Amino acid sequence: MKLLRFGPKGQEKPGILDSDGKVRDLSGKVADFAGAGVSLEALEAIRAIDIASLPVVENPGRIGSCLASVPNFFCVGLNYALHAKESGMDAPTEPVLFSKASSALSGPFDPVVIPRKSVKADWEVELGVVIGKTALYVSEDDALDHVAGYCTINDVSEREFQIEKLGQWIKGKSAPTFGPTGPYLVTADEVGDPQNLRVTLDLNGETVQDSNTSDMIFSVRQIVSYMSQFMQLQPGDIIATGTPSGVGMGMKPQRFLKPGDVMEIEVHGLGRQRQETVAAD
Structure with a gap:
């Protein structure tokens, strides 16, 4: 999976690239990519989602850091x-x-x-x-x-x-x-x-x-x-x-x-x- 965060600084939403390279909005499924949000268990939960059912983001605009924050x-x-x-x-x-x-x-x-x-x-x-x-x-x-x-x-x-x-x-x-x-x-x-x-x-x-x-x-x-x-x-x-x-x-x-x-x-x-x-x- 290729995970990303899109939107203005401080207002980013989590997303994922689908098989066609389009950004899909994950914000209705996950909070964000940070800490436990990128644990192996959290990634397995994302894999179980039907990506094709997620909204397509036609114009994602700014791409933020792929992590919202880091412990270290x-x-x-x-x-x-x-x-x-x-x-x-x-x-x-x-x-x-x-x-x-x-x-x-x-x-x-x-x-x-x-x-x-x-x-x-x-x-x-x-x-x-x-x-x-x-x-x-x-x-x-x-x-x-x-x-x-x-x-x-x-x-x-x-x-x-x-x-x-x-x-x-x-x-x-x-x-x-x-x-x-x-x-x-x-x-x-x-x-x-x-x-x-x-x-x-x-x-x-x-x-x-x-x-x-x-x-x-x-x-x-x-x-x-x-x-x-x-x-x-x-x-x-x-x-x-x-x-x-x-x-x-x-x-x-x-x-x-x-x-x-x-x-x-x-x-x-x-x-x-x-x-x-x-x-x-």
């Missing part, structure tokens, strides 16, 4: 070997974990706002993993059984805030609009192997990131299992699994976002995003 917005750093190299760091021997503020969650076509005092705003296409079942002390063999689905994420970052200031990376990851997510939450059964997905990002029409999740240092099953040894993952949590090489920080000379830049981001099969950057008020 987790991230994995340096998870592609070439990205670690371009960052001037050794490939990690264990997953590097950090978080984004949940308030960074944003729609896939909404503007990305460059924060005040920002000089090094950067782009990062990533495969997003949405948890559908509580996970604690999960083995790698069982890890994917706890995944509800996958989505495209742009892990927008401010490198000066992230690296050059003291403290944790979360400062450079968490500005409002720094977490465009969607357009679709694609259920795990439809995705198949999450380690064989092309990931791309075009900046102003130029392809700057083009890789495949097969190049991840730590696979989705390894990441979910590893994280569950230290914390309890819960339905609705999202994990951004790392970005490949081609970020602005790794270029020579370095290149960062400025107002008016356009990013087009895609994890193939999960939907394409488009954001234009604007300056903060």
